[in-house]
Amino acid sequence: xxxxxLKKRLDAHNYTCNETEYYLHIYNSRGHVxxxxxxxxxxxxxxxxxxxYLSLEEKRFLFEALTDYAATPPDERKDEVRFRVHILKGxxxxxxxxxxxxxxxxxxxxxxxxxxxxxxIFTPLEWDAVHGNLPAYGKDNPLFEEVN
Numbered sequence: 001x002x003x004x005x006l007k008k009r010l011d012a013h014n015y016t017c018n019e020t021e022y023y024l025h026i027y028n029s030r031g032h033v034x035x036x037x038x039x040x041x042x043x044x045x046x047x048x049x050x051x052x053y054l055s056l057e058e059k060r061f062l063f064e065a066l067t068d069y070a071a072t073p074p075d076e077r078k079d080e081v082r083f084r085v086h087i088l089k090g091x092x093x094x095x096x097x098x099x100x101x102x103x104x105x106x107x108x109x110x111x112x113x114x115x116x117x118x119x120x121i122f123t124p125l126e127w128d129a130v131h132g133n134l135p136a137y138g139k140d141n142p143l144f145e146e147v148n
Contacts, residue, residue, distance in 0.1 A: 003038070004079045006069045013061060026062070028054075036066050039074045080123050083144045084110050087134065095120055098130055105130060121147055 003024070007017050010026060015033070018025040026034040031050035037043035044066045046059075054062065069077070087107055088094025097108040098119040110120055119126075124137040131137075137144055 001069045001072045001077065002079050003069075003077050006065060009065045010062075013058070015062070026066075034062060034066060036070060038077070041074060042070050044070045081137075081139070081146060082121050082123055082148075083127075083137070083146045084120055085122065085127070085134070086110075086143055086145055089142070096122075096134070098122075103130065105132065105134065 006024070010017060014028060016027045018027065019038070022039065023035050023037055025032060026036070028050070030053060032048050033046070033051045033054060034048065035045045046063065046066070051059070051062075085096035086094055087096050093109050094107055095110045097106045098104075099106055100117055100119060106118075108118065108120075122130075122137075127137045135141060135143060
């Protein structure tokens with residue numbers, strides 16, 4: 001499970017996360033209910049006083065969500081970078097569009113994916129496979145606009 005998936009699941013039950021260097025601390029309106037190690041397999045803590053005040057249903061939900069995350073190898077928890085490539089800066093239609101039928105990159109709108117023929121959002125691995133003479137992905141290169 002990705003960290004963003006865990007946060008989304010918790011948010012749907014009105015929990016918030018405070019992320020520190022090593023832990024995700026989970027809170028509800030009452031207080032701190034759990035903590036989970038970000039980079040350690042199988043490590044979680046629910047022995048906090050505020051956890052004891054949760055209903056059995058909420059304890060089950062929280063325990064299931066946290067154990068799903070804890071059982072995910074730490075190197076698989078990080079979200080993969082996704083981005084659009086703004087080839088022609090200053091032009092709202094200047095984005096890389098991969099034509100899935102012939103594997104060519106065309107220039108078009110940022111959201112030309114209405115019929116699944118064009119791919120406009122890439123991961124670094126996908127971009128590496130198709131970029132040809134265009135720049136390789138670089139986090140600091142302004143052509144690459146990260147998306148959530």
